[in-house]
Amino acid sequence: MSESVRNEGASKPAASRRAKAAAAEKLAKRAEKLRRDGDFDKSAELLVEAQALDPDNADAAWWLGDHAHSAGDIRTALKQFRRYLRLQPGDPEALHMISALGGRRKPKRASDGYVRDHFDAFAEHFDESLVGDLKYQAPRLLYDSVRKVRGGRKPRMDMLDLGCGTGLVGQRFQPMIRKLWGVDLSTEMAKRARKRGIYETVAVSEVTKYLKQTRRSFDLVTAADVLIYIGDLAPLFRGVRRVLNPGGLLAVSTEIRKGGDFKLTASGRYAHSLKYLKRTGRESGLVLVSDTTARLRYELGEAVPGTIAVFVRPA
Numbered sequence: 399m400s401e402s403v404r405n406e407g408a409s410k411p412a413a414s415r416r417a418k419a420a421a422a423e424k425l426a427k428r429a430e431k432l433r434r435d436g437d438f439d440k441s442a443e444l445l446v447e448a449q450a451l452d453p454d455n456a457d458a459a460w461w462l463g464d465h466a467h468s469a470g471d472i473r474t475a476l477k478q479f480r481r482y483l484r485l486q487p488g489d490p491e492a493l494h495m496i497s498a499l500g501g502r503r504k505p506k507r508a509s510d511g512y513v514r515d516h517f518d519a520f521a522e523h524f525d526e527s528l529v530g531d532l533k534y535q536a537p538r539l540l541y542d543s544v545r546k547v548r549g550g551r552k553p554r555m556d557m558l559d560l561g562c563g564t565g566l567v568g569q570r571f572q573p574m575i576r577k578l579w580g581v582d583l584s585t586e587m588a589k590r591a592r593k594r595g596i597y598e599t600v601a602v603s604e605v606t607k608y609l610k611q612t613r614r615s616f617d618l619v620t621a622a623d624v625l626i627y628i629g630d631l632a633p634l635f636r637g638v639r640r641v642l643n644p645g646g647l648l649a650v651s652t653e654i655r656k657g658g659d660f661k662l663t664a665s666g667r668y669a670h671s672l673k674y675l676k677r678t679g680r681e682s683g684l685v686l687v688s689d690t691t692a693r694l695r696y697e698l699g700e701a702v703p704g705t706i707a708v709f710v711r712p713a
């Protein structure tokens with residue numbers, strides 16, 4: 399057989415694979431649009447077609463995993479996230495979700511890579527999605543709890559907002575504070591917080607690392623919807639104790655776990671028991687002075703209950 403005939407024969411399957419991959423890519427793009435418009439069933443149908451055409455289409459694997467996860471089909475979600483990880487080795491979001499679904503060891507906190515990737519991608523729609531669609535309440539709940547703990551009129555405080563995100567908490571606490579600093583791992587979230595013009599600085603850093611390094615001290619430290627990405631709270635609480643002025647307050651929100659200490663749940667977020675919060679606070683030199691149960695936000699139409707806890711560093 400001549401060289402040219404042999405090459406022509408060999409390139410046919412390759413050309414057909416390329417055509418299928420291109421068709422799958424198109425379907426995945428259409429699925430993305432449908433997903434954005436809220437038509438999840440139709441979107442999933444197109445992704446199934448895309449994956450049949452090209453089993454190596456990474457988008458199809460990720461979003462089929464995501465659809466299955468939302469529908470509570472853990473087995474399929476795990477299978478798709480594993481497939482995605484084979485196509486995108488080391489991807490932090492896939493690793494995190496596989497852990498959350500019980501497919502690998504659960505870490506003591508979400509990796510920096512996961513938090514960064516997740517929130518950099520989410521930043522643009524964060525406010526409209528959380529406040530608008532999910533009826534996010536944590537900033538107001540934290541504010542109300544801190545106000546109750548302080549009682550009466552008090553001097554304004556210097557505040558550090560851990561995992562400040564786009565700055566919703568800083569915004570809410572304006573009537574109570576003198577100066578405000580923020581810290582967040584996600585560059586995109588931090589950028590939006592800075593745009594509000596209410597933070598002295600917004601550092602891009604992991605919170606526990608920041609608490610170890612900063613030379614400032616504060617009257618109030620907040621962490622709204624941040625401990626859901628951190629399981630083991632001891633290093634964070636010790637860091638907060640270090641930067642709080644005597645008599646200073648720490649206000650946090652957590653998702654509720656009934657027994658045990660903390661757990662990375664199938665949602666991909668951590669939940670903590672009140673007993674654990676109290677004990678870890680005490681062991682770190684912080685006394686729990688207030689805890690309330692409240693609805694933090696909605697998820698897939700269901701209310702997500704949480705604890706709003708306020709600790710004091712004794713004077």
Ligand SMILES: C[S@@+](CC[C@H](N)C(=O)[O-])C[C@H]1O[C@@H](n2cnc3c(N)ncnc32)[C@H](O)[C@@H]1O
Pocket residue numbers: 513514517536537560561562563564565566567581582583584587603604605606621622623624627628
């Ligand atoms: C759900 S958002 C909440 C944002 C803000 N606190 C609010 O209530 O609107 C969680 C934020 O915490 C940040 N975050 C999570 N874990 C972190 C960590 N270990 N270090 C720094 N930032 C973290 C994320 O980047 C994200 O901006």
